[in-house]
Amino acid sequence: MNDKPKIILGLIVFVAVFTFPFWYNHLSASAPPKVELTEKAKAAKVCVAEKEFMRREHMQILDQWRDTVVREGKTIYTDENGKEYVASLSNTCMDCHSNKAEFCDKCHTYTSTDPYCWDCHRYPEEKK
């Protein structure tokens, strides 16, 4: 019984499946999204925490804000330097970062992340 053709077919399927990422992308990747800052954000220079921290942990801060605001009623967030902010996604974050499509969505889409922030929160009209 010669079953080599079947085995080779199986191996072709194996290679096809396990090299999926290689052929799916046609060997080219678009450049990773660059975070676009609005003029206002640029002018402000600082966020509620330093940039690298915000890149990694912004969802944690927002989660923490939600809890402190909703459950404990504390609406003020104090950063490391003692500066106070109103803990609000719509009113504080999106005041500077009013360009949701550029600032939020690009990276979220890029990494297939689907945050449920805007299930509840409205976001401001984009400024041109």
Next chain:
Amino acid sequence: MNVNYLSSLAAVIILGLIAYAGAQSGGFYQVLFGIFIPYLAVLVFILGFINRVMDWAKSPVPFRIPSTCGQQQSMEWIKQSKIDNPSTFIGVVIRMFLEIVLFRSLFRNSRVEIRGDRLSYKWVIWLWLFAIMFHYSFLAVVIRHLRFFTEPVPFFIPLIEKVDGILQVGLPIYYISGLTLLAGATLLLLRRVLIPKINYISQAADYFPLFLIIGIAFTGIMMRYFTKVDVVRIKEMTMGLVTLHPGIPEGPIGGLFYVHLFFVSILVAYIPFSKLMHMGGVFLSPTRNLANNSRAKRHINPWNYPVKVHTYEEYEDDFREKMIEAGLPVEKE
């Protein structure tokens, strides 16, 4: 204490530390752990896997030896067990499908116990359950990870993420598969450590991949939920890898990521040389992948060779007189 699992655990910890230290040293080491080793690992995996399977394929299946686990095909009024004792290709395909997808044979597992003057056999589902949990979690985790290797991300990945995160607990939303992978691997490990019989048959080669996978799941869970890493930069890097434009992105990623990646690299490169080849081997097991029809259809053995037999003539020469005396017919009087 058992040298088999301690040595495996130590090996995994040392490998993790090496990768972490490498990532911290930056420059060349990041290229080594982030680009060179992953490429090498994938290459070893694919080529090693093919090589191993082709090596199996090189040896023929001289005899048709299915383990028949049900009624054979017989007269039409006797109901055949078409899956457990298939006589057709379709039957074999279904048998193999159930074997590979549902671990059907493992599902039969039982445990023997002595009760008074009786042996009793109890159906036990734990091994099957842990195995199913472990393998399907692993599959879900691997598919989810394609989000780092595809751009745009294909539709089925968010779909699986949705299902996997169906509990909608925590932030980022907890994925069930991550936890069940860790739990499954841990349970399989505990079996080996705690059940004396299983402990007795376990080797370093059984502990090592479990520790490695636990390490992978652990670092993965850490990165997602606790010590955060920069996901956008990671994807930039992984996309670079799969589009053959490798590079180390600017800015920090997080040392844990390198540990995770190194563990995965070790695991995939280890597959072709280890028992993890059961992944390919299960397709080639002659007791499962053949129809039980060797009485109806001749199976060919490519190395069948003539052997020395004792012919009837030799037999008759030996016994002719006695045969004639007993009135038995003979060829030569």
Next chain:
Amino acid sequence: MAKLPKPDDLFNSIDYKIPSKKWEDVPPDLSDGKFCYPTKIKNLEYLSLPTTKGEWSPAEDDWKLPDNWETIVREGFKERLDKYRSLKVFMDICVRCGACADKCHFFIGTGDPKNMPVLRAELLRSIYRNDFTTAGRILGTIAGARKLTKDVIKEWFSYFYQCTECRRCSVYCPYGIDTAEITMMGRELLTLLGLNINWILEPAANCFRMGNHLGIQPHAFKDMVDFFCDDLEEITGVRINPSYNRKGAEILFITPSGDVFADPGTYTFMGYLLLFEHIGLDYTLSTYASEGGNFGLFTSSEMMKRLNAKMYAEAKRLGVKWILGGECGHMWRVIQQYMDTMNGPADFLESPVSPITGTKFENAASTKMVHIAEFTADLIRNGKLKLDPSRNDKHIVTFHDSCNPSRAMGMFEEPRYVLKNVCNHFYDMPEGTIREQTFCCGSGSGLNTEEIMDLRLRGGLPRANAVKHVHDKYGVNMLACVCAIDRAALPPLMNYWVPEVGVTGLHELVGNALVMEGETERTMNLRQEPLTEEEDETDE
């Protein structure tokens, strides 16, 4: 032979505690009574097999291995890896999940961890890793490799002759790893060194020369069968005159020689004779192919082929249309899974059709050999047999599925259908101990030898224990089977564990129930015992 312990003591001595030493460091028990006697060199020479440097005993230190034994084993191993994908795959993919561990009747009965199928395979696998894999070569013991030494050979001898190749473990293995394959390869390698056991090679040598394992010469074979005919005449009043080596018969009937030789197999043979007479079958017996079984299967694939060749050769010489095979376990493994491949194609035969019912046995179209249980089931189904099952009324019957017809063939319903038609009281043993999960008699694959009786009783315990269950529950007193080794091995097993239960072949019960044309009133069964217990009492 050491005196056997009492059944209770033996049962209570079973201990599943794991030894403190690693299995690699536990030497096999090669004391008297723990091993099968080695083959006499004359048998090896007669079969042109390699020999040791002299007669040897497993109990002694020096096994008189040939000088280049390491090379022989290594090259033999390599050759088999290249010839058998099963071996290669099974060496590579075991994950040691342990599902097989307590499925082996020898493990259940001895508690010896090396009787777990996984460790039995590791005996070979550890050497495979050392000699044939990169990881094993580099990492050594960490990768589970170990060097081939004379002690390893001794361990192989001990444990590959503590496996009956019953394949029960392969049913539970998630990858279908079949320890029978492993054991076969292990035994082949040992045979290359001249190491084999007398209980296998003596029958094999007999079979080669005289056509059957027991060495029954042609005239004696005829005498023995004629003697059955005398008995049958006494029991039924019908005279049967079977033919031998008759050219032009339609069917050649081949059954294990054990059925000619010893009770209760002889009664099964008488059952065949009655059946064939009853339906007027045009058949013949052969003295040349007078063996259904094949102890070559337990030696090497080559020896199996050499012994099996007689069946087709004789069928061809006699010009029969097809072959009917009697009740035997491993015989049917050979016929179902090896014969046509090895010694076929049987293009000089015709695709089997029952001359009585016209049924075509499609499942035997190529091999052209039909199992007697299939044949009889078809006869009953078509109403061709006149049966009086009440003649078996004193038997409360259960059925032992023999390993090979179960797990290498899948013949479950045919014998049960026959049983239910020839006797009125039939009860199956519990789930998990029958059909594909059936337990071995503990003496298969050539281990049916006196000197290891302790081991056989332990290996047969799971089977006996299930019989005990139906004995207690339903009063079962008769264990039916379709295997000649069973008929030899189960009586001592029952006698030890469940002494109230007897052993019978399927066709003995058929013979009892058959209402023969012109028969005198039947008062005795084929054993010449009264048909019912009551008569038994009135006699006294």
